[in-house]
Amino acid sequence: MGITKSEHFTDHQNELANVLKALGHPARVAIVEYLIQHKQCICGDIVNELPLSQATISQHLRELKQVGVIQGNIEGNSICYCLNPQVFEQITQFMGIVIESVTKNKCC
Amino acid sequence: MGITKSEHFTDHQNELANVLKALGHPARVAIVEYLIQHKQCICGDIVNELPLSQATISQHLRELKQVGVIQGNIEGNSICYCLNPQVFEQITQFMGIVIESVTKNKCC
DNA sequence: AAATTATATCGTAATATTGCAATATAGATT
DNA sequence: AATCTATATTGCAATATTACGATATAATTT
Numbered sequence: 329m330g331i332t333k334s335e336h337f338t339d340h341q342n343e344l345a346n347v348l349k350a351l352g353h354p355a356r357v358a359i360v361e362y363l364i365q366h367k368q369c370i371c372g373d374i375v376n377e378l379p380l381s382q383a384t385i386s387q388h389l390r391e392l393k394q395v396g397v398i399q400g401n402i403e404g405n406s407i408c409y410c411l412n413p414q415v416f417e418q419i420t421q422f423m424g425i426v427i428e429s430v431t432k433n434k435c436c
Numbered sequence: 437m438g439i440t441k442s443e444h445f446t447d448h449q450n451e452l453a454n455v456l457k458a459l460g461h462p463a464r465v466a467i468v469e470y471l472i473q474h475k476q477c478i479c480g481d482i483v484n485e486l487p488l489s490q491a492t493i494s495q496h497l498r499e500l501k502q503v504g505v506i507q508g509n510i511e512g513n514s515i516c517y518c519l520n521p522q523v524f525e526q527i528t529q530f531m532g533i534v535i536e537s538v539t540k541n542k543c544c
Numbered sequence: 545a546a547a548t549t550a551t552a553t554c555g556t557a558a559t560a561t562t563g564c565a566a567t568a569t570a571g572a573t574t
Numbered sequence: 575a576a577t578c579t580a581t582a583t584t585g586c587a588a589t590a591t592t593a594c595g596a597t598a599t600a601a602t603t604t
Contacts, residue, residue, distance in 0.1 A: 331558070331559055331560080331591095331592070331593080332461065332462065332463075332559090332560090332591090332592065332593090333463075333487065333488070333592090333593085334462060336462075336486070336487045336488075337462035337463065337465075337466060338462075341462040341465045341466050341469070342462045344465050345459070345460050345461050345462040345464070345465045346460070347460075348456045348457075348459045348460035348465075349456075349457060349460025349461070350460070351453070351456045351460075352453050352454070352455075352456035352457025352458075352459075352460045353440065353453050353457070353561090353562085354440065354442060354444075354445035354446075354449040354450050354453040355440075355441075355445065355562095356453070357445075357449045357452050357453045357456075358445055358449055360534065361449070363537075364533060364534055364537040365537075367537070367541050367544075368543065368544040370580075370581085371580070371581055371582090372579090372580065372581085378444070379441070379444045380441070380444075380562095380563075380564090381563070381564050381565080382564090382580090382581075382582095383563075383564055383565075383566090383581095383582085383583085383584095384562075384563050384564065385581095386581060386582055386583085387562080387563080387582090387583095388562095389581090389582095390582080399543060401543070401544055402571090403544065404571065404572070404580095405570080405571050405572055405578095405579060405580055405581090406571090406579085406580050406581070407580080407581065407582095408543075408544035409544075410538075410543035410544050411534060411537065411538045411543075412538075412543075413534070413535050413538040413539060416531045416534045416535050416538070417531075417535060419527070419531050420528055420531040420532065420535065423524045423525075423527050423528040423531065424528065425472060426468065426472055426519060426521070426524045427521050427524050427525060427528065429471075429472040429473075429475070429519065430518075430519045430520075430521040430524070431521060433475050435476065435507060435509070435516075435518035435519075435520075436475075436476040436509055436511065436516035436517075436518050438560090438561060438562045438563075438587080438588045438589030438590060439561095439562065439563080439588070439589055439590080440561085440562065440563095440589090440590090441562090441563085461591090461592085463592095478550075478551085479550070479551055479552090480549090480550065480551085488592095488593075488594090489593070489594050489595080490550090490551075490552095490594090491551095491552080491553080491554095491593075491594055491595075491596090492592075492593050492594065493551095494551060494552055494553085495552090495553090495592080495593080496592095497551095497552095498552080498553095510601095512550095512601065512602075513549060513550055513551090513600080513601050513602055514549085514550050514551070514601090515550080515551070515552095545604100546603100546604085547602100547603080547604075548601105548602075548603070548604085549600100549601085549602070549603090550599100550600085550601085550602100551598100551599080551600085551601105552597100552598075552599070552600100553596100553597080553598070553599090554595105554596085554597075554598090555594100555595095555596085555597100556593100556594090556595095557592100557593090557594095558591100558592085558593085559590100559591080559592075559593100560589100560590075560591065560592085561588100561589080561590065561591080562587100562588085562589075562590085563586100563587090563588090563589105564585105564586090564587095565584105565585095565586095566583100566584085566585090567582100567583080567584075567585100568581100568582075568583070568584085569580100569581080569582070569583090570579100570580085570581085570582100571578105571579085571580085571581105572577100572578075572579075572580100573576100573577080573578070573579090574575100574576085574577075574578085
């Protein structure tokens with residue numbers, strides 16, 4: 329098979345999984361870290377930063393944009409990308425719930 | 437190709453990406469949510485909960501265990517799984533840095 | 545010790561992801 | 575309008591993931 333059975337899971341589970349999957353690649357983590365440091369970027373900045381082709385970087389940026397991790401604004405010739413905080417707040421909330429649950433009781 | 441160029445990224449980037457990738461599947465999100473509610477589980481509990489085969493559930497549990505999201509303790513016949521808080525604290529820290537960075541300045 | 549219960553692993557098919565060269569698109573500059 | 579610059583898309587090959595049936599392993603019960 330190879331197809332994830334999304335229809336069996338809740339919207340919340342699918343959405344959260346999609347965002348985490350998008351962040352689950354070292355190049356995309358590196359892009360986010362670049363944006364933490366530089367606040368914004370254009371595709372070419374990342375092409376200069378990472379040892380991947382322009383086509384590959386463009387693809388990674390699209391994936392991050394698709395799940396709302398970054399947003400892009402057209403600026404003349406190029407597209408200015410920056411981080412979208414909302415998604416990270418969602419993830420942090422989920423992680424907080426996990427941590428709260430775990431610290432309450434020891435493991436089996 | 438299809439092979440991630442891990443060697444070009446830092447250990448931190450690869451490790452974080454691996455954990456996020458492991459959490460980036462709705463079934464594995466569902467397993468974590470089950471553990472939030474029930475504190476612990478055996479493989480069979482999840483098999484009863486999700487519409488996936490025993491073999492598939494076992495595989496998902498192994499992936500979560502491999503990156504340290506859960507830990508398993510042998511208890512007689514079965515294996516008791518529970519959440520490992522450390523990993524989530526790492527992720528939360530990363531998310532916190534992102535949020536802090538973003539709230540400081542507006543997007544382009 | 546045979547049967548039962550619980551989980552893991554193997555093998556395999558279907559699908560998804562990663563990466564890149566080549567090409568397309570679109571605004572800016574000359 | 576031709577050229578340049580920046581990014582996106584297409585097509586493809588290599589690899590990874592997802593899922594499951596069948597089988598293996600290992601402790602428990604009868």
